[in-house]
Every structure is written in structure tokens, then in C-alpha cells.
Amino acid sequence: MASSAAANIGTSLARLAIAAGIDVVLSNSRGPETLAGTVAELGERARAAAPEEAARAGDWVVVSIPLAAYRELPAAALAGKVVLDTINYYPSRDGRVEVLDSGKTTTSELVQEHLTGAKLVEALNNISDHHIPSLARPAGAADPIALPIAGDDPQAKAGAADLISRLGSDTVDAGPLAEGWRFEPETDPYAVPYSAAPDAMRAFWTQVSEALRSGTAPQTPPPVDGGVPLPAARLRTLLADTSRKLTADRVVA
Numbered sequence: 001m002a003s004s005a006a007a008n009i010g011t012s013l014a015r016l017a018i019a020a021g022i023d024v025v026l027s028n029s030r031g032p033e034t035l036a037g038t039v040a041e042l043g044e045r046a047r048a049a050a051p052e053e054a055a056r057a058g059d060w061v062v063v064s065i066p067l068a069a070y071r072e073l074p075a076a077a078l079a080g081k082v083v084l085d086t087i088n089y090y091p092s093r094d095g096r097v098e099v100l101d102s103g104k105t106t107t108s109e110l111v112q113e114h115l116t117g118a119k120l121v122e123a124l125n126n127i128s129d130h131h132i133p134s135l136a137r138p139a140g141a142a143d144p145i146a147l148p149i150a151g152d153d154p155q156a157k158a159g160a161a162d163l164i165s166r167l168g169s170d171t172v173d174a175g176p177l178a179e180g181w182r183f184e185p186e187t188d189p190y191a192v193p194y195s196a197a198p199d200a201m202r203a204f205w206t207q208v209s210e211a212l213r214s215g216t217a218p219q220t221p222p223p224v225d226g227g228v229p230l231p232a233a234r235l236r237t238l239l240a241d242t243s244r245k246l247t248a249d250r251v252v253a
Ligand SMILES: NC(=O)c1ccc[n+]([C@@H]2O[C@H](COP(=O)([O-])OP(=O)(O)OC[C@H]3O[C@@H](n4cnc5c(N)ncnc54)[C@H](OP(=O)(O)O)[C@@H]3O)[C@@H](O)[C@H]2O)c1
Pocket: 004, 005, 006, 007, 008, 009, 010, 027, 028, 029, 030, 031, 051, 064, 065, 066, 067, 069, 072, 073, 086, 087, 088, 089, 124, 125, 126, 127, 128, 129, 130
């Protein structure tokens, strides 16, 4: 597995992949040498490389970077690859993207437009980074967690589901990339159903929103808890019933 971006989400996934016996190649924007500490901590199944080399190395490639940088993803190296896209859109971080603000397209459709030839699957973007490891379960566990995926290529979706299953979660197919809005930020399946402290999570979003408005930093860190498993049937209902959250409707944008 190659992870383009070795920070919150990228490192959580790398740790789970290594525990599942999968070799990992990490990359970031500042160069492989800046990942030496992370690689040492992850052990011998991990190495770091420049984004293009990491992209070529992976059977699966996870792109987990701020949306603002998506045009820097190495499209040629990713052609033909199953690419799991965790990217969400925050105008306060990424700048305004009119086609996303208006709902003309989804974040992953935009990334797919750039990654011509790659088989993109929107995945792992509706769960907080700390819940990815805490909710991972061995295959056949009595309390599995389900995560949504969306994509236009059925084989790529099967490949993504295979990886996510090895990392400890079930998947629910939410449809093509155009339906990916169903689990973008602040929709019903987004983050809160996996949280053991949903009120604290919503309160944190409000605090972030106020901080953004006033140009200050949030006063308290995000709530961290062990999470609660979300069964596939419940996730299907949340995906079916959610309304679309355009950036103008969101608490944090
Ligand atoms: N954190 C969460 O709980 C969460 C949940 C769901 C979805 N997401 C989404 O997932 C994405 C990643 O989130 P995160 O929290 O892991 O972000 P993060 O901690 O800020 O890490 C971003 C990573 O992207 C790398 N990066 C930036 N530009 C790059 C480029 N052009 N090429 C290669 N790597 C590049 C950064 O490397 P450098 O440091 O070297 O620049 C860094 O390793 C975001 O779109 C976020 O909205 C996050």
C-alpha cells in the first residue's frame, strides 16, 4: 500500500496495514527524509519515497492530503491504480472551489478529473483519524464497523473493500463518485455516528467555526474517545436518508 501523505490519516492507516502484514510506502510534500522518524517507528515493512515513486509502488494507493494540493498528485504514476481518496473540502483551508460550493460535483469527482486513468474510490473520509484504529476489528468480529465507499469502477471498489477489510472494517457501497456527497462533511454518516461522545464532537465543530470566524485558534482540542461500532444496516439507512450539505449549510467550512 502506498500512502500519499503521512500525517493523521496516512499514519493511522499505515499502522493498521503493517499490522495486517502489508508493506507500506509513505510520502509527503517535504521529502522522504522528513519521514525517517515515522518510518523507524513503523518498522521494517515501512519505507518513504517521493510521491511519484510511492504511487508507482502501491497495489493500493491512499491519497490523504488537503484538497488544495490535489493537482500535485502524480497522475501519470497513478494511471491504472486503485486509489482510495480520503480528501475532504474545507474552504477555510483549501480556498473556495465554486463547483463544490454549488454542489455541481463532489470532491472525489474533482480529484478523479485530475487523476485521469486512475480508478478512484472515495473512502475513509467520513471517520475521525483516531477512530480508524480504535474501531478496527478482526474479520468475523461480533461488533463490526462499516465504512462507506463510492466509485465508478466496480472492480476498484471491490479492491478498496478488500483493503479496508484487511484494515479491520466492513464497507457499504454508496454508489458512484457522484453520490459521494452522501458521506462528505456534516452529512448524517459523517464522523458523529462513530463517536462515543457525539455532543462533544458537535460542540467542537461549533468551536472551530467560531475560531475561524474570529481568526483565532480553537481553545480545546478535538474530543478523543474509543468510538462506537456502526453496523452496515444502520450506515445504509444514514446514507439513504441524509440530505446534501453544501458548504453554505455546514457549521465548519
Ligand atoms: N484528520 C481527520 O480526522 C480526517 C478525517 C476524514 C478526512 N480527512 C481528510 O483527509 C485528508 C488528510 O487529512 P489529515 O488530517 O491526515 O491531514 P494532515 O495531518 O494535515 O496531513 C496532510 C498530509 O498531506 C501531505 N501533503 C500535502 N501536500 C502534499 C502533496 N502535494 N504531495 C504529497 N503529500 C502532500 C502533508 O505532507 P507535508 O506535511 O510534508 O506537507 C501531510 O503529510 C484531508 O483532506 C482531510 O480533510 C481527515
